[in-house]
């Protein structure tokens with residue numbers, strides 16, 4: 001896109017501070033079912049599901065955890081079997097050796113430092129083996145304590161297209177978003193962008209004709 005065109009597009013839609021609320025409201029009305037796609041019944045299952053979801057799809061994780069969570073109900077259960085058995089049980093999620101190592105390390109720490117409970121602050125969550133900032137953000141947010149904004153591939157693409165950030169690095173994008181998005185929306189905001197990204201603002205071919213924020217988007221092709 002030529003620079004003058006970008007400038008013109010940004011001028012047309014107005015400053016991002018004025019657009020953010022209508023963007024959130026319209027996406028929330030459009031994607032009322034926007035929520036995490038992982039299936040879990042407890043905080044521990046949430047943590048395990050998010051850890052397993054690295055480099056694979058939520059559908060795939062749900063398929064594996066359906067059986068996994070029948071067998072592994074508490075942190076001790078993950079340590080009671082041979083590492084190879086846990087590896088086999090999570091094999092289909094990919095990177096199973098690494099993930100099994102991280103799961104065991106995390107369960108050990110939960111038992112040693114948190115009485116077997118899942119902590120809910122970002123600082124504590126990122127200390128768990130294999131729990132990076134994105135995983136911690138997802139878990140904290142689902143526990144009702146969002147302390148940042150989850151930036152995955154959809155959030156990154158849509159934030160850029162909507163002109164909410166000029167950054168490319170997820171950590172820097174998150175820094176821009178937390179300054180812009182009202183705190184009470186930190187939890188649902190990524191879900192809205194993820195679902196909009198899956199259904200409408202598709203990576204290769206955004207469906208701008210069907211987009212509810214078309215007049216608020218500097219990248220609109222309409």
Ligand code: SF4
Pocket residue numbers: 161162200201202206207208211212213214217218219220221
């Ligand atoms: S107008 Fe087009 S580019 Fe902008 S958010 Fe909608 S679908 Fe994506």
